[in-house]
Amino acid sequence: MPLPAEGTIPTPGYDRSRVVPGVVHFGVGGFHRAHQAMYHDRLLSAGTGFEYGICGVGVMPQDRAMKDALEAQEHLYTLVVKHADGTYEPRVIGSIVDYLFAPDDPEAVIERLAAETTRIVSLTVTEGGYEPGNVVFRYILDALTRRRERGLEPFTVMSCDNLPGNGDRTRQVMLELGGEEAIRGVAFPNSMVDRITPQTTDADRREVKERFGLDDAWPVVCEPFEQWVLEDAFTLGRPPYEQVGVQVVEDVEPYELMKLRLLNASHQALCYFAYLDGYRLVHEAAQDPLYRTFLRGYMDREGAPTLAPVPGVDLEDYEATLIERFSNGEVRDTVARLCAESSDRIPKWLLPVIRHNLAHGGEIERSAAVVASWARYAEGTDEKGEPIDIVDPLKDRVSANARAGRFIEDRALFGDLAGDARFRAAYDAALDSLHEHGARRTLERYQSV
Numbered sequence: 001m002p003l004p005a006e007g008t009i010p011t012p013g014y015d016r017s018r019v020v021p022g023v024v025h026f027g028v029g030g031f032h033r034a035h036q037a038m039y040h041d042r043l044l045s046a047g048t049g050f051e052y053g054i055c056g057v058g059v060m061p062q063d064r065a066m067k068d069a070l071e072a073q074e075h076l077y078t079l080v081v082k083h084a085d086g087t088y089e090p091r092v093i094g095s096i097v098d099y100l101f102a103p104d105d106p107e108a109v110i111e112r113l114a115a116e117t118t119r120i121v122s123l124t125v126t127e128g129g130y131e132p133g134n135v136v137f138r139y140i141l142d143a144l145t146r147r148r149e150r151g152l153e154p155f156t157v158m159s160c161d162n163l164p165g166n167g168d169r170t171r172q173v174m175l176e177l178g179g180e181e182a183i184r185g186v187a188f189p190n191s192m193v194d195r196i197t198p199q200t201t202d203a204d205r206r207e208v209k210e211r212f213g214l215d216d217a218w219p220v221v222c223e224p225f226e227q228w229v230l231e232d233a234f235t236l237g238r239p240p241y242e243q244v245g246v247q248v249v250e251d252v253e254p255y256e257l258m259k260l261r262l263l264n265a266s267h268q269a270l271c272y273f274a275y276l277d278g279y280r281l282v283h284e285a286a287q288d289p290l291y292r293t294f295l296r297g298y299m300d301r302e303g304a305p306t307l308a309p310v311p312g313v314d315l316e317d318y319e320a321t322l323i324e325r326f327s328n329g330e331v332r333d334t335v336a337r338l339c340a341e342s343s344d345r346i347p348k349w350l351l352p353v354i355r356h357n358l359a360h361g362g363e364i365e366r367s368a369a370v371v372a373s374w375a376r377y378a379e380g381t382d383e384k385g386e387p388i389d390i391v392d393p394l395k396d397r398v399s400a401n402a403r404a405g406r407f408i409e410d411r412a413l414f415g416d417l418a419g420d421a422r423f424r425a426a427y428d429a430a431l432d433s434l435h436e437h438g439a440r441r442t443l444e445r446y447q448s449v
Contacts, residue, residue, distance in 0.1 A: 001073030001216055003092060009212055012076075012094030014044045019053035019097050020117050026136045027124035028056035028066055033093065034079060034197040034222040036122060036160055040095035042244035049239040052119070055098040057109055059135055067101045069217040075099060078208050078219040082330035089224075090212050102139065113143030114150070119236040122158040123170065128344035128393055129161070130169050132176045141174060144182040154186045156235045160193045160228075162264055163348050164256055167191065167231065189231040192256040194263065196223040196325060198333040223331050225321070229255040254310040261303045262315075263322055264349040269298050269366065270326065271338035272373035276383050277439040282333040286326035294443050295323060298366040305363075306356040340391040342374055343398055347413055358420060366446050368426035371408065373442075376434040378402035383438050 003011050023040070025032060036054075043049030056075075058067055070077065075096045081089040102109045113121060121143075123129075125136055144154055157174075159166035167188035174183045200218055208219045229247040232238075242248045249255070267282075273294075274285035285291045299319045307315070354367045379402045380388050390399060394413075401407045408418040408427060417423050433442040 001076050001078075001092075001214060003076070004213055009078075009090045009092065009214075011092040012041070012044065014047070014050075014094070016094050016097060018050050019044065019095070020051045021055035021098050021112070022052045022117055022119045023054045023122055024057060024113055024118055024120075025054050025122045025124070026057045026059065026139075027126075027129075028058060028063070028070075028096070028099065029124060030197045030200055030220045030222075031193075031195065032056075032124045032160070033077060033096070033220045035193055035195050035226065035228065036124075037093055037095045038079060038226075039228065039241065039244050039246060040239070041091075041093045043239050043241075044095055046243065048243070051117070052239045053097045054095050055100065055112055056096055057100050057102055057112075057139075059102045059139075061103070064101055064103075066218065067099050070096065070099050072217060078212065078214050078216045080204075080208065080219060080221045081224050082221055082328070083224050084324070084328040084330060086330060088211065088330075090208075092214075102135070106139070109139055110143050110146065113139060113155070114146040114152070116152055118143075118155050120156045120158055120234070120238070122160055124160050126341065126344065127161055127163045127348060128341060130159075130163065130166075130173055132173055134173075137170075137173050137177055141177055141179045141182050144179070144186065148182060154183070154235055156187045156189065156233075156238070158189055158191065158230075160191055162193070162260065164260060164352075165190055165253070166256075167233075185235065187233045187235040189233040190252040190256065191231065192227070192229040192252055192259050194227040194259055195225060196328075196331060196333055197221070198331060199337060221331065223325055223328055225325055227259075249311075254308055255313075258307055258310050258313065258315070258318065260349045261306060261353050262299050262319060264345065265303055265353060265367075265370075266295050266299060266322060266326075267338045268342070268346060268350055268374070269295055269370045271335050272370070272377040273439045273443060274335045275339055275377060275388065276373065276434070278382065278384070280335055281329075282335055282338065283327050283329040283331065285335065286323065287329075290440060290443050290447075292323055292327075294366065294446055295326075297446060298370070301363050302357060302365075302367050303353055305360075306353050336389070336391070339377060341393065342378075343392050343394040343413060346371065346374060351414065351417070354417065354423060358423060364423060365426050365430075368423055369430035369442065369446065372427050372430035372434060373439070375402045375407040375431055378407065 159170045167190035171188040231252045232248045279285040378398045408414045
């Protein structure tokens with residue numbers, strides 16, 4: 001990708017030939033490039049962190065396209081921050097300096113992980129990717145074993161995915177693989193990450209070309225908001241992340257629960273109702289007063305009461321900011337993206353809220369309605385009878401259960417919730433309303449609950 005003329009948009013002002021790939025990252029998608037790679041670019045632009053350049057690794061067949069796109073433009077790409085007032089803030093990011101496609105050469109991946117220069121191995125492999133069957137964890141385990149045999153200190157394994165205790169979960173997967181010896185001395189910091197990053201479209205590519213004169217095969221667009229809260233636990237040192245806006249803390253849990261139960265769960269609270277109602281873009285639904293009231297009611301009365309105090313955060317301000325973020329029409333996030341992978345998301349983000357409130361006498365009506373809206377969505381048609389393209393690893397199972405009226409009887413997803421009389425009554429009432437009256441009339445039920 002030829003760089004633009006000097007002074008037109010920001011480009012790497014540092015010498016990329018000096019950047020050593022000390023971070024190996026699995027899962028180079030839009031979010032990683034709008035988040036972790038962006039923070040590393042900031043470090044490099046500030047004249048530090050040259051030993052923490054990034055080598056991306058792809059393991060899925062579809063990752064070959066990313067490898068080809070990045071290699072063709074020297075691993076540079078355009079990040080465009082889209083502000084709600086229509087202002088676009090572009091920057092060319094240069095922190096990714098290499099990319100390996102594991103199916104072509106698994107040994108090259110293990111050797112890069114085992115290299116003495118590798119200090120951090122990071123992950124964005126999706127919430128459902130934390131299983132021993134994921135080849136990523138076998139690569140990491142093999143590399144740690146090889147380092148131990150060579151007398152090298154272990155690297156840090158840093159998860160950047162949306163699941164509670166992501167570092168702890170990563171360590172558990174490694175133990176389940178029989179890696180107790182290999183992971184001795186390895187740090188697994190927990191983290192909370194946040195930035196709404198829609199999938200790149202052909203329209204985004206055209207816009208980058210027309211506005212900025214950059215022929216970028218895979219730019220990234222994102223919202224202005226960014227947050228990374230990171231546990232200060234590293235084996236071989238770390239970049240000075242706090243210098244570029246990362247919150248480095250002793251305990252991430254209050255922040256991660258805040259994000260999972262307010263932002264992520266609210267995305268689910270919006271998306272199924274919105275899709276059934278005919279909305280296809282997130283901001284259009286989020287600007288609808290009916291949806292705004294429902295989301296704020298969920299946050300105020302069901303999500304927030306399950307949280308402990310979050311240091312330095314006013315939850316009411318945070319909730320208001322979330323609604324405005326969802327309403328940013330420049331980002332053009334899709335409702336379908338939020339509906340995807342629901343069987344990975346709902347059990348981790350929303351069901352803990354329901355269980356907490358059931359145990360403590362709190363409100364569950366809106367949360368139960370969200371589960372009902374997922375069930376109605378999983379039936380596979382919207383309110384106009386149009387088919388829904390359901391994207392979910394358990395698509396066949398959840399759809400069959402939804403159509404058969406046994407959606408919440410799936411104990412692998414819902415545990416014993418189906419047997420709780422209060423939850424069952426709230427869920428059934430919402431689902432009956434969705435079938436009889438539709439999404440909007442159902443949402444109206446919760447305007448004053």
